[in-house]
Amino acid sequence: MEKIKENKTYIILGVMVCILLNYLFYYFRVTFEGNTLAAIDYLFSEPQYLLYAFPLSFNVIDLFVPLFTVVFAVFVLIDKKNNKKKYKKGVEHGSAQWGDVEKDLKGMYDEEDQYNNILFSENTKIKLDDKGAPFKLRRNKNVYVVGGSGSGKTRFVIKPNMLQMNASYVCTDPKGTIVNEVGMALKNIGKYKIKIFNTVKFSKSMRYNPLQYVYNEQDILKLVHTIIANTSGDGPKGDPFWEKAESLLYQAYFSLIVSKFPKEEQHLGTLMDLITYSTVKEDDEDYKNPMDYLFEELEKEDSNHFAVKQYKLYKLAAGKTAKSILISCGGRLSPLNIPAMRDLLSTDELELDTLGDEGRKTAMFIIVPDTDDTFNFIVAIMYSQLFNMLCTIADDKYKGEFPTHVRFLLDEFANIGQIPNFEKLISTIRSRNISATIILQAFSQLKTIYKDKADTIVGNCDTSVFLGGKEKTTIKSLSEELGKETIDDSNESKTRSNNNSFGQAYSKLGRSLMTQDELLVMERDECIVQIIGKRPFKDKKYDLTTHPRYKFHSKGKKYWFDIEKYLEALKTPKNQQKRNTTNKQEKQREELKLILTTVNGSREIS
Template sequence: MNKKKFTKLLALYLPYLVIGLAATNFGEAWRLAEGKELGDRIVSLIDTLPAAFANPLPSLHPLDILVGICCGAGLRLAVYLKSKNAKKYRHGMEYGSARWGTPADIAPFMAPKFEDNIILTKTERLMMSNRPPDPKNARNKNVLVVGGSGSGKTRYFIKPNLLQCTSKSHPVSFVVTDPKGGLIQECGLALLKNGYKIRTMNTINFHKSMRYNPFAYIHEEKDILKLVTTLMTNTKGEGQGGDPFWDKAERLLLTSLIAYLHYEAPAEEQNFATLLEMLNTMQVSEDDEDYQNPVDLLFEDLVKKKPNSFAGRQYKLYKLAAGKTAKSILISCGARLSPFDIQEIRDATMYDELELDKLGDRKTALFLIMSDTDSTFNFLISMIYSQLFNLLCDKADDVYGGKLPVHVRCLIDECANIGQIPQLEKLVATIRSREISACLVLQTRSQLKAIYKDNADTIVGNMDSQIFLGGSEPTTLKDLAEALGKETIDSYNNSDTRGNSPSYGTNYQKLGHELMSRDELAMLDGGKCILQLRGVRPFLSDKYDLTQHPNYKMTSDADPKNALDIEKYLSHKEKIRPDDQFVLVDVDSLPPA
């Protein structure tokens, strides 16, 4: 045994040796005590203690040595057990056990094939499959991306994930919010080359947009109520008071009119243009309560033919309002629907080309183009998302046994600018099992709270993956710093006292320190990001390099010739194929009408 090791062992066991030697004197005092009863012997022990400890040397009597050995060994055993009690003491983790994740931490959550993953960072990915080899590693595919202006939300997250369109084992449809319409031009060709059908709704320039008719997706009475709820949530009618009576009255009127169009009008008249025409003919006479406008007569005939019709029952409730009240309801309702009075909006909602209900059937990319400076028509985007979630969930349950054959990923950029999606806090909790996921992209977390109020925390709680790309908003930094937790650090304090009696000392202690403080988060390097995956240590990683993606060469970023010409694409007609079947009708031979 070398001298260093011997010195270390001596320093470790010397206190217990000293205590053991001292205990031999205590054993001698107990041996010298007189008395047959235990109580008498304890009283006598008080008199023998001074005599036993009068000799500074330990007692060498065999019984006394045995007592000393037992006392020293017992004390050492107690200290050992105390140090091994992990529930009461965690060496090196007294103030927190936070640390950054490693490649070994993320490995169980990544699929072997690159294209079968959601790209999160340069080094971390999440498998698209909901059934990993070990069930405990299952995570939903909802992602929350937070980053200030210029932090690269589109370049580092949305574009790379749009290019994940080549997976054969896990086909994906995309629904993308596309501010200013840049994404469809830059990535559209790559999607077309990989067998995608492209659909687009453009609220900036309706001449470059496909048609979207919300009425086309109404199949049952509950669909009417959902459409009215979405419409009222995202439109504000002038003249509305604070009394909820007006909202309820408008809801009755809109529900009855939409229900009438759905059940009674021909398909070509089921749109907002017809709805506005009905409203425009609903004059009200304040003096004559018996006055009937054309719409009143339509519903009167409906009630005669179908006494229990849903539209008739709803309209009857609306007609309980008196003349002045009914007029106020009509004005408020007309103001709410005023955007649909614009000719471009009328044309854009006349019929439907988006085929929202088929997104889970085949590979489709739906681009929702909106202005990031003017929110006038953004309510249309919110209506699309609301109907889309409900349609796909119903189709998954009714047609496919609860699971869509093609996963639908909603990349909702500028989530705070599209308006409120009704019941989003419930949708993000239930869409996972239907092979649907939502990726919310925000500039700050406070944006989500401003729209969804108390439900914002519920929405965030259902996002198993959260990415911070950088920013300086205080609330976001505070929440993230707390979520990252604290680590235990070693602190050394040196003291140097000078004077007549100089002294020098070193003080060592353990302290808790945030894994990354708010000021450090605010100064995060532009090429770095922080990933939080539920149940895994957080990752401080590089942002994904778009130029390294295998499909980057098909984007217009790599070659401007790859830019998709939207107008040319929309004007493209389906080619006639040799196996298409047609019915030939001789118009001249038909009998006169």
């Protein structure tokens, strides 16, 4: 139908030409009495003879009536074209509608290898490795997940995707149970290296040393920025002077520690020791503490050393001011005085720089408390170093892209503190074969931490999943994003009188695909998945029990991953493990004696 309308002009012109040719051939046939050759010969020798087929009349009526008709027709056509109305029947007030998975996601998920997919819901998924797919079918792998408490963020999103075992994982584990339930499957089935960093129970953790991953002055600046950003509290910001002064001291001491201290002393505990040695006397400006003498010696050795320059800037503060700066430093870093925390940060066992390497994949679980943020700054430091360091390694070692995909599953993202420049990092990690799944209870949590940058972070996630919730900002935003659909409206009217009248009118209206109140009462087993460039999908949440590898998921003690035993095994050399196993078997044989109680007493059987 649309094609006919587009060619309407050509059809009319064709009919007109056909009529003119009809007149022309009729005239020549009658004039030359059917002698075609004579007609053609005469036409070529006297082409002006064509005019006789259409003789012109110079009569006033004959001239002006056709001219007026043509001008009027042209005017009408031009006016109609300029004032042409655009109609979109059926979508006058909006074209929003639910997507069809089989139709809309065709080619975007892997049908041959089901483990090469990122799972969003029961039916929605996309390829993890889509390098061979056309550009229009490719999406970045960043995912934004929102779900209120109890909506199943761990069960329906994190666990199914970890059981896919198609990447190296960095998983935030707020309750400390994810590693217990999927760790055994990852270790035995996926042959993963398991790493655990635990800020809830330090004894059940591998150790992490942030200074192990400081390679230059830029890394020092990033480290200090992260510490300041995550230890400043939620209250109103005070005079920025104090934070800047603290930063100078941290920068000087970190540079000194990394460049001049023995390897075993290069950790955050040493920083606290140096601050303790940095005593000042308010009434004696000429007083020198041990650190002053140390930096004087360093200046003699290298006057351009970064530590020397930053320390000189810090020393511009007067005695009373310097004392206030030191007190602020001590208060900010007071958790580092806890012996167990110092030990946790004294050396490094996590090997963060091996995450994306080719070969055996890694699953790292970061256990954080969901009720206390005292040690969140350590976790924020780790994530900041991870994102920045992995991007650098991908560029320098692997020509811009890791051979093994690295997925960050950031459950309770608001609890891990602020990662500096995260809005920039999330936009650049895609090209390095790295992705982040941000999981929150509400959008307002992200807004609180990242302020105006929150929208940029969400905008860099090609997929978003809503698992249910009631936070107003999230609900309102989602309802608007889903858009409006066009519906038919029918109005009936009835007038009571001697002559009862009845009327019925039909019209089109715009209606939200899902209103805010409908989102609030959405079924608990349903979710909404939005993939950029596709219509939204309303689907069932992924049923973990249907995953092919669910049988290896913890069901009581059989597949329960015991953190203490695992860490103990890592500390014990393999030859010692074999000796322990042999000794245990011998002991069991010696003690394997059954006592059978009989009427006459007992009989020992060996």
